[in-house]
Amino acid sequence: MKIRNICSSDYQSVISVVNDWWDGRDMAKLLPKLFFDHFSSTSYILEEHGQIAGFLIGFISQSRDKEAYIHFVGIHPKYRKQGLGRLLYEQFFDEVKKRGVKMVRCVTSPVNKTSIAYHKKMGFSIEEGDLCVDGISFHSDYDGQGGDRVLFVKSLV
Numbered sequence: 451m452k453i454r455n456i457c458s459s460d461y462q463s464v465i466s467v468v469n470d471w472w473d474g475r476d477m478a479k480l481l482p483k484l485f486f487d488h489f490s491s492t493s494y495i496l497e498e499h500g501q502i503a504g505f506l507i508g509f510i511s512q513s514r515d516k517e518a519y520i521h522f523v524g525i526h527p528k529y530r531k532q533g534l535g536r537l538l539y540e541q542f543f544d545e546v547k548k549r550g551v552k553m554v555r556c557v558t559s560p561v562n563k564t565s566i567a568y569h570k571k572m573g574f575s576i577e578e579g580d581l582c583v584d585g586i587s588f589h590s591d592y593d594g595q596g597g598d599r600v601l602f603v604k605s606l607v
Contacts, residue, residue: 451534453541456493456505461486464495464505464524471524481507481522492518494541496525496534503529506538508554510546518546520556539572547606554606557599560588566600574602 456464461483468477485493489509496504504525511517520542525535543554556574558565566586570576579589579601592599 451503451537452497453494453537454497455490456486456495456507457490458483458486460495460502460505463502467502467526468524471527477522477524485509485521492542492545494538496538498529502526504534504538506542508542508546510549510551516550516552518542518551518554520554535568536572543604543606552605552607554604556602557592558602560586560598560600562600569602572604574604577601577603 464486465478465481468481469475471477485507489507492509493507494505495502505523506520507522508518508520511519520539523535523538546554554574556569558569560566560583566576576587577589579587579592581588581590581598586600588598588600590598592601
């Protein structure tokens with residue numbers, strides 16, 4: 451496996467597989483090309499034999515210079531549960547830490563129990579929200595009406 455920075459030319463390759471990796475859900479709309487153009491130094495592709503096995507899109511906040519944000523992570527279904535997501539996260543943590551970042555944030559939907567468990571396993575804490583269901587605190591309408599989100603934070607210090 452090889453990890454490298456993402457580049458603009460990776461856009462079509464990622465977009466062409468991302469919906470399939472999410473069982474047909476329309477996830478491609480969450481990945482505009484601007485992420486590939488403007489955040490390549492903190493976003494990564496994981497390849498095996500020239501094929502995409504996974505990717506991570508992340509960036510350092512323009513408003514909070516000691517914070518970074520992981521926007522999207524995807525692992526090909528046949529490579530899941532092999533620690534590849536952890537490799538991508540650790541690559542991101544190492545890079546942003548070198549740039550003075552002290553905290554990493556990300557979000558997920560409260561119904562995405564797999565993502566919630568994974569982020570907790572990776573050392574993220576859940577920020578207290580205004581609602582709690584099944585022991586999971588979340589922020590109602592965070593991303594507009596019906597856009598409830600679990601907010602995660604991880605200290606790098």
